[in-house]
Amino acid sequence: MGESSDVETSEGYRAVCRVEDVPAQIALKVQLGERGVLICRDGDDIYAVDEICPHKNQSMQRAPLVDGEIICPHHRYRFDLETGSCNRRCAPVQTYDVQIRDGRVWVKM
Numbered sequence: 001m002g003e004s005s006d007v008e009t010s011e012g013y014r015a016v017c018r019v020e021d022v023p024a025q026i027a028l029k030v031q032l033g034e035r036g037v038l039i040c041r042d043g044d045d046i047y048a049v050d051e052i053c054p055h056k057n058q059s060m061q062r063a064p065l066v067d068g069e070i071i072c073p074h075h076r077y078r079f080d081l082e083t084g085s086c087n088r089r090c091a092p093v094q095t096y097d098v099q100i101r102d103g104r105v106w107v108k109m
């Protein structure tokens, strides 16, 4: 990835990291403009969700990932990485479209 002053964008997507930099079991925080976004791996699939948990507006940075879900470290609510839906009575977490191109993760802004 380039320096922050060397942002690459294409068709509304921004390159945020290399695929190989996305860990297997923990969310990776990147910055997308003003917004913190968590890049999350589920096997070969990569998802992007908002950093902020909709339950109590806490950061889910470095949250664990299990079976296609991100588990908020604060109260253990679980959010589906694909749909953002929660396993409890809570609003869904914002999800973002992701593309993999040239070995990099691109997130729709």
Ligand code: FES
Pocket (backbone or CB within 6 Å): 053, 054, 055, 056, 057, 058, 072, 073, 074, 075, 076, 077
């Ligand atoms: S702040 Fe995330 S589950 Fe409560």
